[in-house]
Amino acid sequence: MSDPIGFQCADHGTCRTTLLARAQAHCDSLGLRLTPVRRRTLEILLVEHRALGAYDVLALLAAEGLGSQPPVAYRALDFLVKAGFAHKIEALNAYTACVHPGLDHTPAFLICRTCETVAEADTALTKGRLGDAARAAGFTIERTVVEATGLCPDCADRAA
């Protein structure tokens, strides 16, 4: 576990442009195509900095004339997830930008149930006790979903 990329971003504008540039570079080096819809979808996730449903994304894309039917959003999101630029939050059926795109990692998420802000951390869960249990059962882990729902500091303060 490291870098629980926090609920407040010191310099959000910079973090966004940096991550976009990194995604572009990663695509260039691998021959992947960060097309306008894909790029804009990633930018939307980065700007919002929280979990967005596919139809939320679609509405924003549609407002800009980038497509208006569900497959547009799902294709773009699938690309981003497969390329390692975004993650799906299963507990919300929603999507969020990855904070270290392109790197192979097993993310864990802290999800605020009030503002839907998402913080991404790393976890080596498969090396811990879950991994032990899996090995004992003869189970081969291919993918892990680790999501903690609760209250972020801001919302906790507001509720108090």
Place this chain on the structure above:
Amino acid sequence: MSDPIGFQCADHGTCRTTLLARAQAHCDSLGLRLTPVRRRTLEILLVEHRALGAYDVLALLAAEGLGSQPPVAYRALDFLVKAGFAHKIEALNAYTACVHPGLDHTPAFLICRTCETVAEADTALTKGRLGDAARAAGFTIERTVVEATGLCPDCADRAA
């Protein structure tokens, strides 16, 4: 982590009747009502021993004249989840019976992507590094979703 309730059940018939009886006792002691639809829904989950979608459950209930509209299944499943007799598998949008019903615990799941069999283990994840990260971020964890997808021993053998 303990008891990775395995992919093969030594005595499946007994495990089912035992868990059903425990659920009944738990309801009696708390004044909850394990009505026919609820009881049968739990039995279905116990017999199948894997993750079932709400509409899968509904189809089985409907075949027995226990209701045919979506709310029937969702109400029964919600009751079972709230009462601690079943869990929702977020990665599959599906439901599975709990292996130690009524007890307060934070489950972790090993899910076979081929046969959809589900093994339930416990995890004290919030006491580990995810808990550390949450505390560092000022995040209050209320619920965790821990789901590992992969191949169970049987399916791995079959694939080899």
Place this chain on the structure above:
DNA sequence: TTCACTATTGATATGTTATAACATCCGAAG
């Protein structure tokens, strides 16, 4: 018993999330 109260069920409709299927466009390789 009768009443009021609450939990449960029945029934219809709708909302939300996700994919199938097929046509078309477009840029790179040959």
Place this chain on the structure above:
DNA sequence: CTTCGGATGTTATAACATATCAATAGTGAA
């Protein structure tokens, strides 16, 4: 230029989930 594969456009539908309101059945007090 042609061919071919990835990307998009478009329509339709599958799959998952809830809102709403009426009817019914247990529960306990008057």
